[in-house]
Amino acid sequence: MRFLALLKKELRECLPWAVSAAAFLLLFGSLELRSRLQRDVDEYQYRVFERYSEVSGYELGKYPLGDVGLLVFVSAVGLGLALGVRQFWFADFTGTWGFILHRSTHRTTILAAKICAALISLIVAVGLILCYLFWRASLPDYSPVPPPIGSLIGGWMICGIGLLFYLGAGLAGLSKARWYTTKLAGLGFTVWMFFTFTQQWTLWWSFGTLVIGTGVLLYLMWETFLKREF
Amino acid sequence: MAKRNVLEYVSRPAEAVIALILIMFIVFFAQFLVTELVWLYTYEKPSPPIYPDDPQWRIHRAAKHFLPDGTMHLVHRTDAQDDGDYTKEEITDVNGDILWQGIRKERPFKYLEWESSPREYAEFYGEQQISRMLLSPPLPCVLEVPVKVGEKVKEVWQYDLEAQVFAGYSIKVGLMGYLGANGFALSKAQAQPLGKFEGLALWTDEDPSSIVMLGVTKRRIYQIDFRTHKVETVFDSGQTDIESIRWHRWRPMNPKDSNSSDIQYRPLIDCRTADRRQHLIMREPNQVLTVELPEQMQTRQTSGHWPFKVDFTATSDALFMQYRENHFNPPKSHKLLEQYQREYASKPRPQSLQLYKVIDDGKMELVKQLDWIRPVWEKPYPADSREIIMKWASTMSPPVFDLLWYLFGDSLYEFGSEGVSTMRMMQAYAVIIIEFRPRYSSLNCVLSTAMMMIAFWHGWSRRTSWGKLFVWLVLVGAFNLAGLLAYLALNHTTVIKCPVCGRGRGLERVDCVRCGAELPVPERRKLDLIFDT
Numbered sequence: 001m002r003f004l005a006l007l008k009k010e011l012r013e014c015l016p017w018a019v020s021a022a023a024f025l026l027l028f029g030s031l032e033l034r035s036r037l038q039r040d041v042d043e044y045q046y047r048v049f050e051r052y053s054e055v056s057g058y059e060l061g062k063y064p065l066g067d068v069g070l071l072v073f074v075s076a077v078g079l080g081l082a083l084g085v086r087q088f089w090f091a092d093f094t095g096t097w098g099f100i101l102h103r104s105t106h107r108t109t110i111l112a113a114k115i116c117a118a119l120i121s122l123i124v125a126v127g128l129i130l131c132y133l134f135w136r137a138s139l140p141d142y143s144p145v146p147p148p149i150g151s152l153i154g155g156w157m158i159c160g161i162g163l164l165f166y167l168g169a170g171l172a173g174l175s176k177a178r179w180y181t182t183k184l185a186g187l188g189f190t191v192w193m194f195f196t197f198t199q200q201w202t203l204w205w206s207f208g209t210l211v212i213g214t215g216v217l218l219y220l221m222w223e224t225f226l227k228r229e230f
Numbered sequence: 231m232a233k234r235n236v237l238e239y240v241s242r243p244a245e246a247v248i249a250l251i252l253i254m255f256i257v258f259f260a261q262f263l264v265t266e267l268v269w270l271y272t273y274e275k276p277s278p279p280i281y282p283d284d285p286q287w288r289i290h291r292a293a294k295h296f297l298p299d300g301t302m303h304l305v306h307r308t309d310a311q312d313d314g315d316y317t318k319e320e321i322t323d324v325n326g327d328i329l330w331q332g333i334r335k336e337r338p339f340k341y342l343e344w345e346s347s348p349r350e351y352a353e354f355y356g357e358q359q360i361s362r363m364l365l366s367p368p369l370p371c372v373l374e375v376p377v378k379v380g381e382k383v384k385e386v387w388q389y390d391l392e393a394q395v396f397a398g399y400s401i402k403v404g405l406m407g408y409l410g411a412n413g414f415a416l417s418k419a420q421a422q423p424l425g426k427f428e429g430l431a432l433w434t435d436e437d438p439s440s441i442v443m444l445g446v447t448k449r450r451i452y453q454i455d456f457r458t459h460k461v462e463t464v465f466d467s468g469q470t471d472i473e474s475i476r477w478h479r480w481r482p483m484n485p486k487d488s489n490s491s492d493i494q495y496r497p498l499i500d501c502r503t504a505d506r507r508q509h510l511i512m513r514e515p516n517q518v519l520t521v522e523l524p525e526q527m528q529t530r531q532t533s534g535h536w537p538f539k540v541d542f543t544a545t546s547d548a549l550f551m552q553y554r555e556n557h558f559n560p561p562k563s564h565k566l567l568e569q570y571q572r573e574y575a576s577k578p579r580p581q582s583l584q585l586y587k588v589i590d591d592g593k594m595e596l597v598k599q600l601d602w603i604r605p606v607w608e609k610p611y612p613a614d615s616r617e618i619i620m621k622w623a624s625t626m627s628p629p630v631f632d633l634l635w636y637l638f639g640d641s642l643y644e645f646g647s648e649g650v651s652t653m654r655m656m657q658a659y660a661v662i663i664i665e666f667r668p669r670y671s672s673l674n675c676v677l678s679t680a681m682m683m684i685a686f687w688h689g690w691s692r693r694t695s696w697g698k699l700f701v702w703l704v705l706v707g708a709f710n711l712a713g714l715l716a717y718l719a720l721n722h723t724t725v726i727k728c729p730v731c732g733r734g735r736g737l738e739r740v741d742c743v744r745c746g747a748e749l750p751v752p753e754r755r756k757l758d759l760i761f762d763t
Contacts, residue, residue, distance in 0.1 A: 048438060049434045049438045049439075049441070050434065050438060051434060051435070051436055051437075051438045051484065052433075052434065052435060052436065052481075052482060052483060052484040052487075053433065053434055053438075054348065054349050054431065054432065054433050054481065055432040055433055055434060055441055056432075057373065057430050057432065060373055060374060060375055060432065060441075061372065061373055061374070064372055140404055144386065144399045144400070144401050144402075144404050145374065145386050145388055145399045147372075148372060148388075148390070148391065148392075150391060150392075151372075177719075181718075181719040181720075181722065182245070182249050182719050182720060185245070185248050185249050185252060185719075188248075188252040189248045189251075189252065192251065192252065192255070195655070196655050199654045199655040199658075200655070201654070216244060216248075219240070219241065219244065220241055220244055220245065220248075223240075223241040224241075
């Protein structure tokens with residue numbers, strides 16, 4: 001019951017950020033899909049190859065959801081960073097931090113409630129909006145060539161990057177080290193894991209990188225949260 | 231063990247590893263930046279090389295071409311720079327007698343052309359890489375081939391990664407069928423998978439709206455004509471993997487270009503398989519010829535020394551092979567390559583160019599051979615200054631990289647020098663180790679030792695245990711500057727003057743490391759309510 005109460009409280013505090021991210025993705029994602037539809041038609045109509053020439057694979061490849069992947073990335077990372085900073089860096093943002101910390105509950109429960117609230121926000125605000133955009137792009141009236149399911153799976157992986165940045169920002173916020181020593185190491189590690197994640201050639205490898213990065217950050221955050229003096 | 235201790239034992243090393251990795255990347259970046267900046271400001275354009283006036287050098291440097299009857303000509307560039315068609319040339323026979331002088335465009339001889347790798351050949355992994363979804367795609371995320379009629383797109387063929395077939399969508403009616411290994415099929419279940427593509431080459435013919443694809447899988451080569459929905463298995467290697475393909479005039483040539491040569495060529499694909507056989511697939515008429523070359527001819531050389539020793543070409547009259555032998559036999563270990571290259575360049579080396587005619591049963595008949603001696607190669611221009619600067623910058627690199635090079639050098643080299651790897655990040659780390667390793671520099675050892683001494687001096691008064699200090703010293707010694715910075719980032723604690731012995735002591739430890747005196751209790755003050763209650 002205490003966990004649920006904490007979760008509700010955290011969700012309430014995450015709500016403005018999650019709604020902002022969802023609105024951003026929905027608005028610009030829809031616009032991108034609309035403009036892509038027109039671009040596709042133009043590209044197919046006007047893409048001209050020379051006679052007797054070799055055609056590069058680059059010219060025939062495309063990402064079926066256009067720049068929606070980039071928008072998902074911006075939304076997920078933006079939301080992750082905002083929640084991480086909001087919950088751990090400026091923990092007393094709404095003046096409830098001291099109250100929460102001195103409740104008769106274990107610190108792990110408090111941390112779990114915060115992380116669950118962030119996760120739910122990411123899933124709802126980014127993941128579900130992405131599903132809607134994918135469904136919209138799959139309708140025959142949108143395009144005769146539907147996007148492959150891999151686009152949706154990849155998009156969800158990109159949502160996972162948001163979680164990684166959330167944990168990185170949270171760890172940096174919790175660290176008591178000076179900024180020029182290891183204060184920002186959590187964020188640095190997140191950026192490194194992000195590059196590693198993007199350089200994998202299969203979604204499975206990307207997923208593995210995400211799990212490892214999340215696991216390490218989660219562990220360090222938990223350990224820091226338990227031992228830190230507030 | 232208490233739960234708190236377990237957390238400590240795992241989290242402290244994890245923090246140290248993260249800090250070390252991040253600082254290492256910062257140090258690498260600084261090394262790279264310093265190298266590039268110094269190189270930029272000290273760069274001097276090398277003067278053009280001046281070769282000794284030696285007849286053997288003249289032969290060695292000349293381009294060697296064959297006429298279809300087997301006659302060999304040596305083409306000497308007389309201009310200092312290559313100006314394409316307008317380069318001045320002098321053509322001699324193998325005895326050095328001048329046959330012609332003029333600009334390349336007006337050259338009166340038509341020489342044999344040889345096979346090459348497809349120019350736009352793309353290694354296609356067919357995987358959905360995340361960076362392709364975020365950034366501009368380096369390779370197709372989804373391959374879509376449009377088929378036009380006139381100016382309008384009629385169909386789009388999308389490659390289905392999971393089913394390994396092409397799904398065809400008509401712009402008007404939507405899904406219309408699939409192209410698999412067995413040709414066109416109405417349902418996905420009926421279409422046989424083409425297999426995972428290892429490489430693709432695409433081209434247009436006289437109709438630029440119609441694209442034809444040559445798709446190479448592990449064991450098959452397909453040619454797919456999207457306009458006619460025709461899938462042709464050009465070659466099936468059976469149970470052996472295909473290693474590489476090269477081609478000559480396989481795709482249709484512009485009649486204007488193909489008529490410029492008097493030689494009538496047959497379309498050719500040279501497919502090399504893992505069992506060391508060359509399969510020569512020819513058209514006009516269709517023919518497949520398998521050639522087993524001697525071991526010496528099959529060896530692929532390192533770059534800069536003719537990676538392929540043999541080239542094929544097929545004319546309407548004969549099938550030719552040219553074989554170049556420079557007796558450059560690199561050692562099996564890449565760790566010895568640089569040394570071998572220096573030794574190779576330091577002595578005159580016999581060279582040979584041979585022209586063979588391939589008979590229908592796959593046997594070779596020597597047509598022409600030219601042997602010469604390549605004189606000692608002395609670089610007529612200074613060594614690359616970037617290498618010298620990098621050598622100095624790498625003195626700050628972790629000595630542990632040299633250990634890794636010593637233990638796994640060959641694996642790292644092979645992994646790092648792969649053209650495109652599915653594990654690009656790991657490949658990048660291998661390249662970093664190879665490029666930034668200190669190359670057994672004695673200055674690197676001195677600097678590493680100095681870093682250890684600084685860490686020891688810093689850690690002596692702050693140590694909480696000898697074991698921890700020892701581990702840190704080992705890390706600093708192994709990782710040089712990055713190790714020292716990581717150590718300082720994680721171990722810097724305030725030092726106070728010990729009230730008993732008067733020397734520095736860290737606040738992390740209760741007793742002084744020198745005199746053993748405990749930390750002084752703070753003096754009570756008037757308003758110190760805590761002590762009063």
